[in-house]
């Protein structure tokens with residue numbers, strides 16, 4: 449995508465139709481990680497040289513981020529099927545409009561780089577979203593700690609700074625994109641910055657890897673304490689984006705609950721150790737290697753209770769998908785969501801499909817049932833829509849999922865991937 453095309457937000461609400469009851473079998477290849485690609489795209493703002501990202505997934509959120517960067521004057525070029533070049537030497541605007549930011553809150557990650565490279569930024573507040581208020585107060589606090597002057601006016605963050613000065617910032621709670629913003633800003637700050645209680649997600653570790661290959665001086669990536677020695681400027685770099693661990697686990701669960709047999713290619717199994725250990729407890733056979741895994745579902749699915757946690761714990765982004773597995777397990781289970789305050793909206797839709805789930809605050813209590821029934825359901829957020837697909841794969845009859853634009857934000861060609869391994873799924877307007 450070259451120049452200043454904006455994504456088409458006017459696409460009609462599309463629906464997915466799934467005929468359930470077919471075991472999945474065959475081989476499926478996982479795409480590059482959305483949550484690794486997005487911060488690395490914003491990191492290109494920090495340099496005047498080419499940043500080449502290989503393995504970028506073809507997603508609505510990626511197209512939105514490209515449109516946002518293009519609107520600032522970023523040069524973006526699609527090299528070959530999943531490789532893009534970004535060059536920020538021509539950036540002439542430090543403005544991220546509400547129009548773009550409201551559709552994708554990850555846009556907030558242009559704030560740190562714009563501030564560090566250009567000394568100013570005007571970025572719309574993302575506003576809440578379905579799964580929670582999702583404020584950005586910690587992003588702002590961290591940047592102020594680095595010496596930025598930040599004012600909130602008319603729904604926008606107005607940030608300025610002559611030169612950011614290294615400091616120590618301790619996150620009161622772990623924030624993935626918050627860590628990304630402070631990490632990127634610190635690379636060009638004067639002196640040393642320490643980020644305490646930093647997010648340890650692999651996507652943030654890879655962001656740091658890219659920054660170091662651009663000439664940054666970062667230590668402690670993947671750990672709670674990250675140290676950054678500021679430099680004068682950053683050069684170009686090229687990197688292969690890590691596989692999407694959330695998509696991978698979603699496919700593992702699809703294979704298990706349909707009692708299928710799958711080979712899942714292009715994974716990094718070291719990024720999903722705890723989810724794999726947890727899923728093994730349901731009785732499925734999982735043979736895990738470094739960059740692929742083989743699974744065979746079992747007739748009897750044992751329930752798996754868990755709570756979500758920051759990495760390396762069980763990711764909140766697979767909570768809804770794991771809950772579907774529990775809805776048809778033999779027995780009771782408990783699921784506790786500790787990251788977001790409202791990430792149980794999929795429960796109402798699953799109950800309409802016959803699931804037996806009760807809610808007590810941020811804990812869901814699930815009693816397994818024999819079968820789910822097909823129904824017309826509605827996606828509410830990205831990962832909940834994936835959970836509804838999983839439910840449709842095992843429900844008797846035809847399930848219709850509405851508002852799947854949520855799904856297109858984070859899953860590349862999901863119906864092709866599922867159809868190629870035996871699912872009966874199609875898209876309708």
Ligand code: EPZ
Nearest residue numbers: 483554582583584585586587622623624625626787788830
């Ligand atoms: C990232 O969102 C991911 N998005 C989310 O994935 C993921 O669910 C989330 O991390 C948690 O793992 C991207 O990486 C683009 P947080 P992020 O800041 O960074 C609170 C998906 O499905 N908080 O780690 O926005 C916040 O409300 C998406 O791909 C503050 O209070 O999440 C939440 O309760 C959905 N103030 C908790 O911290 C702040 O300034 C963790 O949020 C920032 C966050």
